[in-house]
Amino acid sequence: MSQRVRISLDAMGGDHGPSVVVPGAAIARERHPDLTFLMFGDEAVIAPLVAAEPRLKDAVEIRHTTVAVAMDDKPSQAVRQGRGKSSMWQAIQAVRDGQAEAAVSAGNTGALMAMSKICLKTMTGIERPAIACLWPTVRGESVVLDVGATIGTDAEHLVEMAVMGAAMARIVFDIERPTVGLLNVGTEEMKGNEAVKEAARLLRESEPGNLAYHGFVEGNDLGRGTVDVVVTEGFTGNIALKTAEGTAKQIGSYLRSAMSRTLMAKIGYLFARQAFQALRDKMNPSRANGGVFLGLEGIVIKSHGSENAQGFAAAVDLAYDMARHDLMRTIRDMLDQSPTSVTA
Amino acid sequence: MSQRVRISLDAMGGDHGPSVVVPGAAIARERHPDLTFLMFGDEAVIAPLVAAEPRLKDAVEIRHTTVAVAMDDKPSQAVRQGRGKSSMWQAIQAVRDGQAEAAVSAGNTGALMAMSKICLKTMTGIERPAIACLWPTVRGESVVLDVGATIGTDAEHLVEMAVMGAAMARIVFDIERPTVGLLNVGTEEMKGNEAVKEAARLLRESEPGNLAYHGFVEGNDLGRGTVDVVVTEGFTGNIALKTAEGTAKQIGSYLRSAMSRTLMAKIGYLFARQAFQALRDKMNPSRANGGVFLGLEGIVIKSHGSENAQGFAAAVDLAYDMARHDLMRTIRDMLDQSPTSVTA
Numbered sequence: 001m002s003q004r005v006r007i008s009l010d011a012m013g014g015d016h017g018p019s020v021v022v023p024g025a026a027i028a029r030e031r032h033p034d035l036t037f038l039m040f041g042d043e044a045v046i047a048p049l050v051a052a053e054p055r056l057k058d059a060v061e062i063r064h065t066t067v068a069v070a071m072d073d074k075p076s077q078a079v080r081q082g083r084g085k086s087s088m089w090q091a092i093q094a095v096r097d098g099q100a101e102a103a104v105s106a107g108n109t110g111a112l113m114a115m116s117k118i119c120l121k122t123m124t125g126i127e128r129p130a131i132a133c134l135w136p137t138v139r140g141e142s143v144v145l146d147v148g149a150t151i152g153t154d155a156e157h158l159v160e161m162a163v164m165g166a167a168m169a170r171i172v173f174d175i176e177r178p179t180v181g182l183l184n185v186g187t188e189e190m191k192g193n194e195a196v197k198e199a200a201r202l203l204r205e206s207e208p209g210n211l212a213y214h215g216f217v218e219g220n221d222l223g224r225g226t227v228d229v230v231v232t233e234g235f236t237g238n239i240a241l242k243t244a245e246g247t248a249k250q251i252g253s254y255l256r257s258a259m260s261r262t263l264m265a266k267i268g269y270l271f272a273r274q275a276f277q278a279l280r281d282k283m284n285p286s287r288a289n290g291g292v293f294l295g296l297e298g299i300v301i302k303s304h305g306s307e308n309a310q311g312f313a314a315a316v317d318l319a320y321d322m323a324r325h326d327l328m329r330t331i332r333d334m335l336d337q338s339p340t341s342v343t344a
Numbered sequence: 345m346s347q348r349v350r351i352s353l354d355a356m357g358g359d360h361g362p363s364v365v366v367p368g369a370a371i372a373r374e375r376h377p378d379l380t381f382l383m384f385g386d387e388a389v390i391a392p393l394v395a396a397e398p399r400l401k402d403a404v405e406i407r408h409t410t411v412a413v414a415m416d417d418k419p420s421q422a423v424r425q426g427r428g429k430s431s432m433w434q435a436i437q438a439v440r441d442g443q444a445e446a447a448v449s450a451g452n453t454g455a456l457m458a459m460s461k462i463c464l465k466t467m468t469g470i471e472r473p474a475i476a477c478l479w480p481t482v483r484g485e486s487v488v489l490d491v492g493a494t495i496g497t498d499a500e501h502l503v504e505m506a507v508m509g510a511a512m513a514r515i516v517f518d519i520e521r522p523t524v525g526l527l528n529v530g531t532e533e534m535k536g537n538e539a540v541k542e543a544a545r546l547l548r549e550s551e552p553g554n555l556a557y558h559g560f561v562e563g564n565d566l567g568r569g570t571v572d573v574v575v576t577e578g579f580t581g582n583i584a585l586k587t588a589e590g591t592a593k594q595i596g597s598y599l600r601s602a603m604s605r606t607l608m609a610k611i612g613y614l615f616a617r618q619a620f621q622a623l624r625d626k627m628n629p630s631r632a633n634g635g636v637f638l639g640l641e642g643i644v645i646k647s648h649g650s651e652n653a654q655g656f657a658a659a660v661d662l663a664y665d666m667a668r669h670d671l672m673r674t675i676r677d678m679l680d681q682s683p684t685s686v687t688a
Binding site: 074136137138148151152183184185188190192193218219220221222223224232234235236238239240241242243244245246247248249250251253254255258259261262264265267268269270271272273274275276278279282283 | 416418480481482492495496527528529534536537562563564565566567568576578579580582583584585586587588589590591592593594595597598599602603605606608609611612613614615616617618619620622623626627
């Protein structure tokens with residue numbers, strides 16, 4: 001693995017398209033000089049932006065496309081209109097065809113997942129793909145999945161997610177046997193819905209050697225970093241993620257208003273402004289941007305549609321890590337080793 | 345409604361029992377001099393605490409009980425051992441028998457709900473009870489339900505919760521026609537599970553006159569205060585609530601460490617300490633303590649088990665408000681007026 005890592009980018013995705021994607025790629029390449037890019041999109045727009053970025057010298061191949069998926073397209077509509085020819089589709093197809101090790105798009109999540117499923121197919125042994133994110137905790141970060149790929153779940157799917165999430169944690173955190181918890185409304189055995197209780201039983205009884213099953217965790221364990229991997233169904237996971245983001249914004253707004261209310265507070269703010277900057281950096285959602293699609297025959301990363309170049313660069317970093325450390329093989333190995341493969 | 349409001353208290357509930365319940369009651373009574381209490385529990389412990397509280401003079405009647413429900417009892421076990429004779433059961437029974445207008449307990453949630461259902465019964469037209477809480481937002485507060493009474497839901501139950509939540513919002517926020525949103529993973533019509541989509545259709549088509557159906561809201565709308573009432577299924581609602589609490593704690597810990605890292609930050613902290621105190625007050629979960637059981641033939645409020653006297657007092661305040669403004673009649677009226685009563 002001393003070769004370069006090539007990542008395909010949907011340059012037209014997100015609220016800002018190439019004006020964020022190109023500088024985002026440049027930031028990521030500064031951190032990883034062995035990165036190269038295949039950029040799909042409107043060449044007339046992309047080429048001058050790339051030319052203006054010395055950090056991208058000799059690292060970009062542009063492939064012109066004429067169709068872009070809109071942020072508000074329904075997945076079915078996006079597939080109908082963009083299959084084969086859109087920048088999003090072609091970025092994914094480059095992964096399928098072995099031209100790139102991972103694809104990154106800031107486009108419409110539903111469309112990206114629908115196209116990824118059609119183009120890459122689901123991995124053998126995996127029922128349905130999931131979206132995993134890195135959740136900032138007081139101890140560092142945890143892998144949390146599913147944050148919105150599929151609505152509704154069963155025990156087998158939860159177990160599959162536990163294994164896939166552990167594979168991702170192994171790469172990102174570099175730990176041999178990540179701890180895994182199932183998100184629930186309490187930690188006692190009798191709590192929760194049937195899927196969660198049955199998944200707990202399967203994980204407890206199968207004792208997979210490549211992950212350490214911790215038991216149930218609750219919503220407040222997410223920020224605490226109680227386990228390396230938190231597994232939950234997509235509806236709940238998506239709401240938990242957005243609730244945490246919303247709460248962070250809410251407290252940020254309380255803090256700003258508290259610090260500007262009195263002269264003393266303003267003076268205090270001036271003295272402590274570096275500390276506030278550190279806090280802002282810590283709370284900056286761009287730092288942990290990027291949803292990893294797990295369970296597909298290829299690596300696809302979703303960047304937030306509204307991110308700036310720093311945020312997009314974080315998603316590219318994540319794609320780089322996943323490709324560099326061969327996420328696909330790690331997942332396959334863990335599925336093979338896992339007694340839970342009987343459930344497939 | 346010029347008479348006194350009498351509230352029954354499970355004095356043995358919670359991690360701290362009477363040592364928090366009695367002073368909590370005293371704080372609430374200072375704010376509402378027309379409050380009186382029926383306290384159930386170990387008289388030998390309660391009586392001296394009450395005697396030591398001048399704010400409770402002539403306001404407390406103690407009823408001795410010998411059985412207390414433990415915080416870790418399973419609901420079935422608690423009912424078996426505590427039915428009829430525990431402090432928790434008797435506090436609820438006092439509501440059923442018209443001796444108190446509302447009951448407050450900091451005990452085991454599952455046991456309190458199980459006993460409340462058996463003792464008070466579910467309201468006519470309501471399938472299953474829900475737990476509602478007041479969620480702090482940048483605009484004030486919202487009513488959020490269900491935060492953990494029942495796992496799993498259907499469209500009819502979501503609609504019932506919309507009506508009950510609106511009744512509570514009407515009382516707490518004093519608004520004629522509260523706005524109601526259904527918690528979902530996106531705001532577009534096709535998003536979400538079947539129950540949520542069908543509930544949206546029912547609420548849109550029935551156009552209940554006593555609530556303004558807003559549409560879907562997402563996790564980040566909770567802190568934003570987009571609507572007066574947010575309705576969701578109990579599993580998701582419980583996880584969202586604990587995720588928000590956890591995130592607030594996490595940011596609090598970031599802030600503390602940022603403010604103690606450098607001398608400049610420490611000086612800044614000293615200048616701004618009143619602002620920080622205001623922020624701490626704003627983020628204090630005790631301020632919004634109290635889960636309201638909705639859908640039962642009587643008012644029962646659950647206080648957090650680990651709360652201090654201020655937190656318990658907030659739960660008593662909530663019980664006072666609900667009793668004073670006749671929550672039961674408001675819910676009945678709204679159910680009668682609501683075209684959704686066809687679903688019952």
